Amino acid sequence: xxxGHQSWLFHRKPKLVSxxxxxxxxxxxxxxxxxxxxxxxxxxxxxxxxxxxxxTMLEEAANVAIERAGITKEQVHFYVGGDxxxxxxxxxxAARTLTIPYLGVFGACSTSMESLALASYMVATGGAKHAxxxxxxxxxxxxxxFRYPTEYGSQKPPSAxxxxxxxxxxxxxxxGSGPSIASATIGRVVDMGIKDPFNMGAAMAPAAVDTITAHxxxxxxxxxxxxxxxxxxxxxxxxxxAEELLDKHGVPIHKTRFxxxxxxxxxxxxxxxxxxxxGCACSAVVTYGHLLKKLRKGELRRILVVxxxxxxxxxxxxxxxxxxGIAHAVALEAESEEERTGKD
Amino acid sequence: xxxGHQSWLFHRKPKLVSxxxxxxxxxxxxxxxxxxxxxxxxxxxxxxxxxxxxxTMLEEAANVAIERAGITKEQVHFYVGGDxxxxxxxxxxAARTLTIPYLGVFGACSTSMESLALASYMVATGGAKHAxxxxxxxxxxxxxxFRYPTEYGSQKPPSAxxxxxxxxxxxxxxxGSGPSIASATIGRVVDMGIKDPFNMGAAMAPAAVDTITAHxxxxxxxxxxxxxxxxxxxxxxxxxxAEELLDKHGVPIHKTRFxxxxxxxxxxxxxxxxxxxxGCACSAVVTYGHLLKKLRKGELRRILVVxxxxxxxxxxxxxxxxxxGIAHAVALEAESEEERTGKD
Numbered sequence: 001x002x003x004g005h006q007s008w009l010f011h012r013k014p015k016l017v018s019x020x021x022x023x024x025x026x027x028x029x030x031x032x033x034x035x036x037x038x039x040x041x042x043x044x045x046x047x048x049x050x051x052x053x054x055x056t057m058l059e060e061a062a063n064v065a066i067e068r069a070g071i072t073k074e075q076v077h078f079y080v081g082g083d084x085x086x087x088x089x090x091x092x093x094a095a096r097t098l099t100i101p102y103l104g105v106f107g108a109c110s111t112s113m114e115s116l117a118l119a120s121y122m123v124a125t126g127g128a129k130h131a132x133x134x135x136x137x138x139x140x141x142x143x144x145x146f147r148y149p150t151e152y153g154s155q156k157p158p159s160a161x162x163x164x165x166x167x168x169x170x171x172x173x174x175x176g177s178g179p180s181i182a183s184a185t186i187g188r189v190v191d192m193g194i195k196d197p198f199n200m201g202a203a204m205a206p207a208a209v210d211t212i213t214a215h216x217x218x219x220x221x222x223x224x225x226x227x228x229x230x231x232x233x234x235x236x237x238x239x240x241x242a243e244e245l246l247d248k249h250g251v252p253i254h255k256t257r258f259x260x261x262x263x264x265x266x267x268x269x270x271x272x273x274x275x276x277x278x279g280c281a282c283s284a285v286v287t288y289g290h291l292l293k294k295l296r297k298g299e300l301r302r303i304l305v306v307x308x309x310x311x312x313x314x315x316x317x318x319x320x321x322x323x324x325g326i327a328h329a330v331a332l333e334a335e336s337e338e339e340r341t342g343k344d
Numbered sequence: 345x346x347x348g349h350q351s352w353l354f355h356r357k358p359k360l361v362s363x364x365x366x367x368x369x370x371x372x373x374x375x376x377x378x379x380x381x382x383x384x385x386x387x388x389x390x391x392x393x394x395x396x397x398x399x400t401m402l403e404e405a406a407n408v409a410i411e412r413a414g415i416t417k418e419q420v421h422f423y424v425g426g427d428x429x430x431x432x433x434x435x436x437x438a439a440r441t442l443t444i445p446y447l448g449v450f451g452a453c454s455t456s457m458e459s460l461a462l463a464s465y466m467v468a469t470g471g472a473k474h475a476x477x478x479x480x481x482x483x484x485x486x487x488x489x490f491r492y493p494t495e496y497g498s499q500k501p502p503s504a505x506x507x508x509x510x511x512x513x514x515x516x517x518x519x520g521s522g523p524s525i526a527s528a529t530i531g532r533v534v535d536m537g538i539k540d541p542f543n544m545g546a547a548m549a550p551a552a553v554d555t556i557t558a559h560x561x562x563x564x565x566x567x568x569x570x571x572x573x574x575x576x577x578x579x580x581x582x583x584x585x586a587e588e589l590l591d592k593h594g595v596p597i598h599k600t601r602f603x604x605x606x607x608x609x610x611x612x613x614x615x616x617x618x619x620x621x622x623g624c625a626c627s628a629v630v631t632y633g634h635l636l637k638k639l640r641k642g643e644l645r646r647i648l649v650v651x652x653x654x655x656x657x658x659x660x661x662x663x664x665x666x667x668x669g670i671a672h673a674v675a676l677e678a679e680s681e682e683e684r685t686g687k688d
Contacts, residue, residue, distance in 0.1 A: 001469060048663065186446070188439070189439040
């Protein structure tokens, strides 16, 4: 199972049998709108707070994914989840509603792939028949907690990112129809000394590169092994830094095969999102909504999703600390590919 | 591996080969002082903030545990850790220092056993040769974040608990000398409607009982299977509630075999701790310091550590929510017991 120093190669590849992507109105006006399952017209979802709205989306995504898997929530052995809010509140309260045994995880925006990696690992090793991986973020709850409440109207520099309002969930099963989960690489914390909370991309880019190069080394594959390597939410600033660093490390990834969920989810010409999207939901809804559809259609055969997280703590910042980054990667394969090669 | 609905039974039992418990001065004046590895004379540890002091203890515990395992940190495949601070800051920054691939987890004070359960699971299933489980809490950083800064001198009701200042770490390995990890039960979130942030014991007790009864059901054992069942930090109020609930569920545990780390760590007559201790470090230092020594000496043969967590969010509280509880359990067996029965 352990492959190299920090990766898992799944011999019995678990299946991502179902998924759901729920988003807010702003994401629903972006270029990937057609790939989302629920688009809310109001980002408050008729709830009394942004936090309750976020939790509602997370519960919706989880319920839709479970229903699509053709199972009941009682058949889901574990819910692995986390989010950006202090005490990963959205996930904890969603777990209360779902009543599924709960493993809370936190890796900032890398939580999407941390939870999928762990859920997949458990299913691959016989620790669960079905496991749910789910995460969420909400622009207004995140801004309020990490920077300034949106209502203050504070201006942002071009390096800032726009936290995605949404939730993504996936059900992983021992068998069934859907893409396979082939491997996962767990990242190290990397900190290059960035202290600007409006430049998360720069804080996360070195971690993304560290995990991508570790994945290549551990799995003994090169960039060409994948049709697409997609980072979570580096956005424009972080993505360019990652490209440069990969060149320096001698593992350049061709531009057509290296993308970022934070650059895919919004329309830069029409939507004011500074450098691009961010948040746990960014990589979650792009992967579970958009990329999964492409894998199912066979338009993509093998992809590596590298969810990136800035372990940004406002308190640590006030105490003079820089922002550490982390990235976790999960490799997904289209069903036909697995069948074609006959690997088990 | 999966046993029943929410438990893992380890057929290849991993070994808890080394551990370390680091505490502050107040814990060093309690009845378990002799069992701790490092007792700091000053709770600030000559750091510039309570948060930095907490992180320093966590790093110390991790380093001592790794050194005692006779390995280097490069040989540790994964660090599974979390703590009480927003963004689990102590763990994230400790992971930066340790440079070990990092899986951040959060279950409030249940984090101690959530991390040990996951680290054990990975080692038992070939996903890691060595894994580190570590957690921390600090009285002053926790009070400041969840209630009022200590400096305010606010009074507390008798149901309040005293957050333990300390850090505990354990190295889990495929083989070696030390107690075995036999099984683990992952808890569900249970919420009985408690809204008092000064009564965490009552919020957590139903979750502890839910996990204990699930463990008995899944593993098909009764309370007598264990020499000791120890909850994390229910303290006096929560412990009595748990006793009552277990009676009601028809699985009473004899008083001599049912204890609580929060009631063991301080001297109620000499130390003003209201209902007792709490915090991620409470169950971690009592388990990794005190109980492990008893397992090594053969004074205990089989124990179940049920770490309890109140998923308390100050923001959710302000929005009218109650406090959900969760508990994760890990079963430990003395080395001689495993050898005697010859199980593999």
